[in-house]
Structure formats: structure tokens, C-alpha cells
Amino acid sequence: MLNLYGTQIESISIHRVGNKNRNEGIFLSSEPFALNDETTGLLKEYFFKPFREKEENYFKLANEVDVEFNELHKISSEIFLDPSTTHHNSKKIATHLFDQSNHPHIKSGEVYIAYLSNILLDNHKVDAIGIFKSELKHDFLQFEEKGSNLDLLVQQGININKLDKGCLIFNINKEEGFKVLSVDSNKYDTKYWLENFLGVDALADENFYTKNYLKFCQNFAKDVVLPAEDKQQEVLFMNRAVNHFAKNDAFEESNFLNEVIENPELIPEFKHYKVEKGPKYSIEDVSNFDIANKAVSDARKKIKNVINLDTNIQIKMDFINPESAEKFVEKGWDEERQMYYYLVYFNKEQKT
Known part of the structure; x- marks a missing residue:
């Protein structure tokens, strides 16, 4: 820091x-x-x-x-x-x-x-x-008194x-x-x-590894979790991944996999993806490192936690409380309409 x-x-x-x-x-x-x-x-x-x-x-x-x-x-x-x-x-x-x-x-x-x-x-x-x-030089205006008039001068300088x-x-x-x-x-x-x-x-310090590992996870979510499951599970996976980093001072890969990947069938997929894509992020041989809190905060701001639907509706998940998305959002299929749906439970609407 x-x-x-x-x-x-x-x-x-x-x-x-x-x-x-x-x-x-x-x-x-x-x-x-x-x-x-x-x-x-x-x-x-x-x-x-x-x-x-x-x-x-x-x-x-x-x-x-x-x-x-x-x-x-x-x-x-x-x-x-x-x-x-x-x-x-x-x-x-x-x-x-x-x-x-x-x-x-x-x-x-x-x-x-x-x-x-x-x-x-x-x-x-x-x-x-x-x-x-x-x-880069920028134009700016200066003013000068000349007799009974105020004269305008165009000059160039830097924008501080x-x-x-x-x-x-x-x-x-x-x-x-x-x-x-x-x-x-x-x-x-x-x-x-x-x-x-x-x-x-x-x-290659804790900031480097924290940032790159989270980028790697983001691409795993897009390339593997999304095709295997759905957009909701892609977002939830990244929610869990970011929160795991946020609450720990040190990263240990086996603990991460057990806590973040809920579908056990995806764990070997993750390991295979790391062998294949890990060198791109310089993490292929990395399974333990100290976590940089600022890198986690920066990653949280960049990772999209929104499900965009083709009906012009967005569902935004909460990174801080990801369990809400798991407990109160359900996905299903409507036979009559032949469309997917999300069912959202709540007690009252919050004022913005």
C-alpha cells in the first residue's frame, strides 16, 4: 500500500x-x-x-x-x-x-x-x-489591463x-x-x-499474483462455468472468489477450490484450465501467496456482477452479500411461454 x-x-x-x-x-x-x-x-x-x-x-x-x-x-x-x-x-x-x-x-x-x-x-x-x-499543451486565457480596456491573451501551457x-x-x-x-x-x-x-x-509480488489470479478466475468463469451451468452461476462463482480473497490474508489453492467451487465436477476442469491458461497469467506454478487487499478492491470494481437479459432487464448481484443471490433468486423454465425466468424473493422494495 x-x-x-x-x-x-x-x-x-x-x-x-x-x-x-x-x-x-x-x-x-x-x-x-x-x-x-x-x-x-x-x-x-x-x-x-x-x-x-x-x-x-x-x-x-x-x-x-x-x-x-x-x-x-x-x-x-x-x-x-x-x-x-x-x-x-x-x-x-x-x-x-x-x-x-x-x-x-x-x-x-x-x-x-x-x-x-x-x-x-x-x-x-x-x-x-x-x-x-x-x-500535451493546452490553450488557456490570460487577461491584461490596457488603458481603459481588458485585453484577452491566448497562451499555451500544461494542465496540472x-x-x-x-x-x-x-x-x-x-x-x-x-x-x-x-x-x-x-x-x-x-x-x-x-x-x-x-x-x-x-x-511478481502479492499484488501481481492477487490481480492475475482473479483475472484468471474471471476467464475461467466465462469460459467454463458459464457454458457448463448458466450466467447466474458464473456471477456467483466470481462473487465467491472475490469474497474468499477479501476475507483471507493468504491464498491457499486447495482451500479456495473447496470453498468457491460448489460443483465438484468443475474442480478438475479448473485444474486443467490452469495448466492450459495459467502461463498467460504467470500463475501456472503458483498455489500459495499473500493476498494484497487493494488488488482485491480494484478487481471487485471491475468485475461485472450483472445478468443482462434479452428482454431489456438487468439483474444485479451483490458482491458483498453473495448468499442473497443464492437464497432469493431462482431460475426456471416456463412451458407456456417457452421462456426462461428468474424468480426473485423480497420483503419490501428499498428506497434509492
Whole structure:
């Protein structure tokens, strides 16, 4: 769990990186930017807001030979060893980004490299290096008094409510490639940011396994439970799966199968499906791991718990109380109408 509310910006350097393909250059500031209370508050909100709103999908800096050959790993190691070198090394980071900016779709923009302290990561205080990039420029209006008239000026600037790209490199797990969190609101050039610049691999931690296992379960429900039974049982299976994760601190597959799969005939189907599809989610050999609560909450929001009927009626199941759907919703077949039906029991209608 990441908490950025108490984070301090110890220093920040601002550079501009152009697109090599369009013969745009690079501008490196000679000195760090001088922060004051106003700019610090604005920049903290600009930099950190996307990370508070985003799923925590962690990465690690990597290289196909050894992580020490990853350019950002070398630079980050120097900065963490001596934070006073942040500005000097920020020029190396901006230059490394410039070297990757040779695709015609990549936009020029300002790059901010900050040394951050007092970050709470999994209830431990850590330092981090923040690398942020603003790309898209927006028109805005300025007004100026000219004699007896108010003049209107059209200018361009960045929208501080939307960061284009950013990453946090935490000073933890150096030997494995540090722990990295990235955001990118412009999905068309993700390869340039994640692969070419950062050079990251997914970090296989509890968040990774929780998220991927639930995605795997969702596809099992769609590909196996739905054809074998019906839409109601598909939704109920995912209800039980999510609630099993929500109420446990650690995952153990045999306990999960016994609690979540009510039809015993589907257990061998689940195991076969895992052999076949598990590698896609990197869970083929995983049967035990700690559960990340935030990943469960994020998954709960994304999983559809609605039965859509061809009569333009929707039945929404409750993830919090799945037993209600089992006790008070029945499916049947009407011979006279030659149609399926759902019978719903209730005491009174709730006010919305």
C-alpha cells in the first residue's frame, strides 16, 4: 500500500526533451529548480494524484543480461547512495530519455526529476526518485489591463490536473531492480516509456499474483462455468472468489477450490484450465501467496456482477452479500411461454 500524503520534495530539476526524429534538441537546466511553498504544493498534487488513483501495478528495473546494465538502475543507485548528486544525475536521466525519443509519435516535453522522502510504502518510510514528463499543451486565457480596456491573451501551457507520464523508483530491493510504479495517460507510446526508457519487468509480488489470479478466475468463469451451468452461476462463482480473497490474508489453492467451487465436477476442469491458461497469467506454478487487499478492491470494481437479459432487464448481484443471490433468486423454465425466468424473493422494495 502506497501513501504519498506526507511525501516531501527534497529537490527537483527540470529539463526539456525533444524528438530526435524531428531534429528537436534537448535543454538541460544548469541548476535545480528553486521550490517555494506555492510551487511545492502545486507540483505535489500534479505529480502524485495519478498514483493515488491508479492500480498499484509494480515493476522492477531489468536487463536481459543483468539489472546492473539497466541505465536507470545505474543512475538511481548513484542518487540513492548520495542524494546531493540528484541534479547532476538528472541530466543523465533526461539524456537517456532523449536517446529513446526517436519515434515520430513521441512528443517533446518537460521532464522533472525529483528526490522524494518520507514516502510510506507498505507501512515503511522510504525515499524515491520521481521522474515525470509533461507532453500535451493546452490553450488557456490570460487577461491584461490596457488603458481603459481588458485585453484577452491566448497562451499555451500544461494542465496540472493531468500528468502525461511518471514513475516512482523506490529505494528498496536494489539487487532485484528496485521497486517501480509507473503511470502513462497516453497509451499510444507505452513501449517507449516502459520498455525503452525504464526497461522494466512486472514485479511478481502479492499484488501481481492477487490481480492475475482473479483475472484468471474471471476467464475461467466465462469460459467454463458459464457454458457448463448458466450466467447466474458464473456471477456467483466470481462473487465467491472475490469474497474468499477479501476475507483471507493468504491464498491457499486447495482451500479456495473447496470453498468457491460448489460443483465438484468443475474442480478438475479448473485444474486443467490452469495448466492450459495459467502461463498467460504467470500463475501456472503458483498455489500459495499473500493476498494484497487493494488488488482485491480494484478487481471487485471491475468485475461485472450483472445478468443482462434479452428482454431489456438487468439483474444485479451483490458482491458483498453473495448468499442473497443464492437464497432469493431462482431460475426456471416456463412451458407456456417457452421462456426462461428468474424468480426473485423480497420483503419490501428499498428506497434509492
